[in-house]
Amino acid sequence: MNATVEAAENRRVKIEVKDLTKSFGNLLVLDDISFNVAQGEFLSIVGPTGCGKTTFLNALSKLIPTTKGNIFIDGEEANPKKHNISFVFQEPTCMPWRTVRDNVAYGMEVKGFSKARLEERLRYILDLVGLTTTADLYPNQVSSSMEQRIAVARAFAVDPDLLLMDEPYGQLDVKLRYYLEDELVSLWKALKSTVIFVTHNIEEAVYVAERILVLSNKPTKIKAEVKVDLPRPRSLIDPKFVEIRKQVTELIRWW
Amino acid sequence: MAYEQVKVETPLVLRILPVASILLFFGVWQAVVELKIVPNTMLGSPTQVMALFWEKLFEANPDGAVLTTHAYISIIEAFTGFFLSLIVGVPLGLLMGWFALAEGLARPIFELIRPIPPVAWIPLTIFWFGIGIPGKVFIIWLSGIVPCVINSYVGVRMTSPTLIQMARTYGATDWDIFKKICIPSALPMVFGAMTISQAYCWTTLVGAEYLAADQGLGYLITMGRRLAMPTMVLLGMICVGLTGVAIGIIIERIEKRLLAGIRR
Ligand SMILES: Nc1ncnc2c1ncn2[C@@H]1O[C@H](COP(=O)(O)OP(=O)(O)OP(=O)(O)O)[C@@H](O)[C@H]1O
Ligand SMILES: [Mg+2]
Numbered sequence: 001m002n003a004t005v006e007a008a009e010n011r012r013v014k015i016e017v018k019d020l021t022k023s024f025g026n027l028l029v030l031d032d033i034s035f036n037v038a039q040g041e042f043l044s045i046v047g048p049t050g051c052g053k054t055t056f057l058n059a060l061s062k063l064i065p066t067t068k069g070n071i072f073i074d075g076e077e078a079n080p081k082k083h084n085i086s087f088v089f090q091e092p093t094c095m096p097w098r099t100v101r102d103n104v105a106y107g108m109e110v111k112g113f114s115k116a117r118l119e120e121r122l123r124y125i126l127d128l129v130g131l132t133t134t135a136d137l138y139p140n141q142v143s144s145s146m147e148q149r150i151a152v153a154r155a156f157a158v159d160p161d162l163l164l165m166d167e168p169y170g171q172l173d174v175k176l177r178y179y180l181e182d183e184l185v186s187l188w189k190a191l192k193s194t195v196i197f198v199t200h201n202i203e204e205a206v207y208v209a210e211r212i213l214v215l216s217n218k219p220t221k222i223k224a225e226v227k228v229d230l231p232r233p234r235s236l237i238d239p240k241f242v243e244i245r246k247q248v249t250e251l252i253r254w255w
Numbered sequence: 256m257a258y259e260q261v262k263v264e265t266p267l268v269l270r271i272l273p274v275a276s277i278l279l280f281f282g283v284w285q286a287v288v289e290l291k292i293v294p295n296t297m298l299g300s301p302t303q304v305m306a307l308f309w310e311k312l313f314e315a316n317p318d319g320a321v322l323t324t325h326a327y328i329s330i331i332e333a334f335t336g337f338f339l340s341l342i343v344g345v346p347l348g349l350l351m352g353w354f355a356l357a358e359g360l361a362r363p364i365f366e367l368i369r370p371i372p373p374v375a376w377i378p379l380t381i382f383w384f385g386i387g388i389p390g391k392v393f394i395i396w397l398s399g400i401v402p403c404v405i406n407s408y409v410g411v412r413m414t415s416p417t418l419i420q421m422a423r424t425y426g427a428t429d430w431d432i433f434k435k436i437c438i439p440s441a442l443p444m445v446f447g448a449m450t451i452s453q454a455y456c457w458t459t460l461v462g463a464e465y466l467a468a469d470q471g472l473g474y475l476i477t478m479g480r481r482l483a484m485p486t487m488v489l490l491g492m493i494c495v496g497l498t499g500v501a502i503g504i505i506i507e508r509i510e511k512r513l514l515a516g517i518r519r
Contacts, residue, residue: 061424080426087424093417097439106435110425151421158425 011038014194015162019069022052022059029055031219032069037162040192042185044205047215048252053198054090056220057164060196061087073161084111086155088165092147094139101126101135103150107158121157128187129153145176149183156187163195170200181208185232202252206245207234214251224251299486304493307486318478318487320470325491326498329460329471332388333502336395337456343396344403344452345445351404352411352441353433365404373398374462391463391471398459399452406448410441446510453506457499472498 015037022030029052037043047053058064060071062080071078078085086107094103104125108118126132129149134142139150148168155163169177185208188195199205205212209228216223226248230240281301287293288300299307311322320328350357351365373394384390414437422432464473472495479487 063420063423080424081428082426085424085426087421089417089421091417093415093421095418095436095439097442106422107425109435110422110427110431164424 011040013037014039014041014074015196016072016075017060017069018072020056020059020066020071021068022055022064023067028219030059031221033220033222034069035213035222035225037194037196040194042188042195042197042208042210044197044199044209044212045215046199046202046205046212046248046252047220048217049200051215051217052220053215054166056215057087057166057196057198060162061085061164063087078162083162084158084160086158086160086163088148088151088155088163088168090166090168090170092139092144093151094147096139099136099138100131100142100146100150103139104131104135104153104157107154111158113158121159125153125157128156128190129183145172145180148172149180152180152184152187156191156193159191160193163193165195165197167199169204177204182233184208189232202245202248203236206241206248207236212248214248226251295485296483297485299484299489303486304489307490311490317482318475322475322490322494325470325472325475326494328388329464329473329495330498330502332391332464332471333395333453333456333460335388336392336460337399337453339392339396340399340403340452340456341449344400345407345448347400348404348407348448349411349433349438349441349445352408353429353437368397369401373459377463380463386468391460391468394463395456395459399456402451402455403445403448406444406451407441410444411437413444414440443514446514449506449510450503453502454499457495457502461495 013036017033017035017037020030020033021028033056045053045056055064059066060078062071062078062085073083073085076082095106098106101122105118105122108121113121123132126135129152131146131149131153134146139147142150152165152168155165169180172180181204187193197205197208206228212226212228213222214224214226215221226244228244230238230244234241285300285302288295288298288303308322313321315321315324347357347361351361352358376394376397380390380393384393411433418436418440419432422436427435460471461473461476464471465477468474468477472491475494476488476491479485479489479491
């Protein structure tokens with residue numbers, strides 16, 4: 001493992017999810033889920049379609065109320081007004097009336113960053129994700145894969161306590177996805193954010209994550225936990241990589 | 256990058272056709288009057304209307320004001336009413352679209368008043384304001400405010416829910432979201448309201464002036480009837496039409512400018 005990234009178990013607990021339960025009427029979707037996420041950890045969550053992955057992230061980010069249980073960030077109940085939670089949605093979320101630059105700045109504006117800090121951070125992030133040259137264009141003038149990068153840049157820009165990503169690259173072609181996954185990993189390394197990354201794609205999960213939680217069908221529980229202790233940059237054909245991928249696939253064979 | 260506008264040549268026939276159609280219309284109209292198919296007491300000919308147009312540019316009688324004064328008064332009334340309906344209607348509609356409190360308070364009253372045609376207010380208006388400009392501005396305001404409220408309301412309602420969720424995850428307050436997400440997203444609809452509202456205002460103006468005025472283009476039409484001068488009625492009608500078209504074109508230009516500023 002990369003020398004700068006400490007092993008997850010030695011790091012401080014950042015996020016605690018305790019007895020998280022969510023039902024819609026009679027439909028029990030999340031059934032008493034508990035787990036911890038370490039400071040700066042990159043956690044992937046994979047699970048079958050409709051098992052409640054989006055519901056799970058919505059509950060974590062407090063977009064919807066939970067039926068039971070709670071989420072703690074640094075020991076305090078999660079609160080979007082107090083904590084820095086960022087959410088990258090499955091669909092692009094660019095504001096068409098703002099330039100790329102102003103779209104990336106939006107999160108920092110809401111968080112009340114000072115003008116100087118915002119400008120400085122904006123320059124840094126735009127450079128990091130390679131959006132500097134397109135910063136003054138409008139979203140409809142850039143490709144839709146760019147739109148997702150804008151959302152990712154906006155999410156990292158606020159220096160989030162917790163970054164939630166809901167299949168952000170699900171709609172992209174393979175080549176671009178590889179490219180953006182690499183970009184995501186290097187952003188995560190540079191900014192040391194805590195990331196929860198939801199995906200359908202097992203290969204993607206193994207490629208980016210330090211640890212993978214495999215969810216069951218509804219009512220959803222954590223079926224298994226898989227550590228991905230591989231050096232980066234990872235190779236898709238490294239035997240160890242293939243082994244872990246197979247292991248996860250085995251766990252969710254009944255998809 | 257900016258897309259190139261594709262230019263399609265309009266065939267010659269299609270360009271000539273509108274001109275031909277208008278020429279034909281006026282030709283038939285002239286013929287109908289000249290050949291006395293319709294008596295002159297019921298309809299003036301285009302040339303008679305043109306002659307009266309020239310005369311009325313300088314001659315105040317018999318109705319008391321020159322044509323430009325009538326037009327000026329009408330335009331002032333329409334625009335005052337129009338601007339007041341924008342100033343009140345747009346914020347009201349925007350707030351109703353986002354804040355349940357605003358919607359709960361304003362919507363029932365709005366729905367109650369909306370189906371009443373603005374001209375039905377004329378008698379009450381005469382009691383309250385007399386026949387001067389304020390009364391007409393009031394009626395015009397009533398008709399113009401409806402599309403402003405509806406479009407702004409719908410515009411806010413159509414805001415992408417994902418954008419709102421995105422803002423919420425960053426901890427934005429309701430007011431933040433309203434200001435930075437809902438309003439910009441509703442702007443195209445709001446600008447659309449300008450065109451519709453302007454047209455409503457102008458239409459109502461004539462109704463208002465027809466019943467209660469001593470100046471204005473609508474009044475010119477009334478006087479034409481009272482004096483049994485069909486040519487004057489026609490002159491009034493044509494002036495109302497042309498001025499309306501001119502205002503419409505100006506507003507549309509402004510709208511396009513404003514829209515280009517926020518959406519590329
Ligand atoms: N607001 C709601 N009301 C009722 N049921 C809901 C609601 N939201 C989600 N559900 C149900 O909860 C379950 C989980 O939905 P969710 O969208 O979280 O799944 P998902 O794992 O994200 O699926 P996908 O992989 O397709 O994105 C589904 O069966 C869905 O029908
Ligand atoms: Mg989902």
